[in-house]
Amino acid sequence: MTAVADALEMERVESHLHPEGSFEVDDHAVPTGREEIWRFTPLKRLRGLHTDAVLDGSAVDAAYDAPEGVAIEQIDRGDLRLGSSGFVPTDRIAARVWHEAGRRFAVTIPADAELDRPVVVTLTGTELEPATATHAVITAGRHSRATVVLRFVGSATLADNVEMVVGDGAELTVVSIDDWADDAVHVGHRHAQVGRDAHFKHVDVTFGGTVVRHDTTAEYAGPGGEVEMLGLYFADAGQHIEHRLFVDHTAPQTKSHVTYKGALQGEGAHTVWIGNVLIRKVAEGIETYEENRNLVLTDGCQADSVPNLEIETGEIKGAGHASATGRFDDEQLFYLRSRGIAEDEARRLVVHGFFNDLIRRIDVPELEEQLAVTVEKELARNLLAEAAR
Helix, strand or coil, X not given: CHHHHHHHHHCCCCCCCCCCCCCCHHHCCCCCCCCCXXXXXXXXXXXXXXXXXXXXXCCEEEEEEXXXXXXXXXXXXXXXXXXXXXXXXXXXXXXXXXXXXXXXXXXXXXXXXXXXXXEEEEEEEEEEEEEEEEEEXXXXXXXXXXXXXXXXXXEEEEEEEEXXXXXXXXXEEEEEEECCCCCXXXXXXXXXXXXXXXXEEEEEEECCCCEEXXXXXXXXXXXXXXXXEEEEEEECCCCEEEEEEEEEECCCXXXXXXXXXXXXXXXXXXXXXXXXEEECCCCCCCEEXXXXXXXXXXXXXXXXXXXXXXXXXXXXXXXXXEEEEEECCHHHHHHHHXXXXXXXXHHHHHHHHHHHHHHHHHCCHHHHHHHHHHHHHHHHHHHHHHHHC
């Protein structure tokens, strides 16, 4: 481990996709939209989160439900758990949240604990202005087994940081569900540190909000760690949903697998998926794969999908990526309609089939049915909009 740490301390990898981190707000220039990491984001719709908008709002209420033994507590800015994941802000919004968050809380799962049900944190927005900033730290102790669900609902302008620390041999699943009202804006940063022989699964589900942008990153604190990132999103007319993923293989014999799927419908619906995996020189014997699939349901939509690999060593087991964006499979529709199924019902079945395998991989029974119902509601929106034309 010392050799790994020493190698990382000496090595600095330059990347236009990942600016150098800093906790100081002034070290991060105000974005103009010309920067690589901001070129897809509609900055004018962020309500000043990226500049100097006031972040002292308290318009996001929090409710907690946790099994016995799990500690959920409010913490202050000086708490040593903040930053324990190795998180360092790489943009101005994350740095502002670090300093200005009005609510900071920690979720701690004890070592060796095996939770019989998920920890659920519900954040409910009550008004759009002023903007609110929150910072959370989720810690899974050594050899623990747990699922944590973060649910965002209501109306708000929110910037948040979420750190996740997965102890050696632990298994942690974190499910983040953006089910906002249509007027919400949410810019989130999630960072995980995965311990030796630990398994971390992150599930990002995005349905609501007018603009949602998530940066999700992961690194390894020792060999043998595994990261699985799953994403499901559905963009409607005028909605911008952006997911940026970065897996930093900082230790040997580690694994990562990223799968995101999205559907788009309605004029001006826009999704962005930027995936990147960095395989450092020290990360020999790793395996990684990332993929993004988009299903376009109507005219007037745009899906941007950019997978990337940065490889510093050839001593790996495997690395790859894939990306695809397309409309309904006409052959599938023809097959279903030839058997007497109406076109609207055929389209519904195709979309459910597109998402179902991903929903099953979430492996949280309490959520699978809820997500299927939400997909159904999104499809109903499209049918209503088409009928109104």
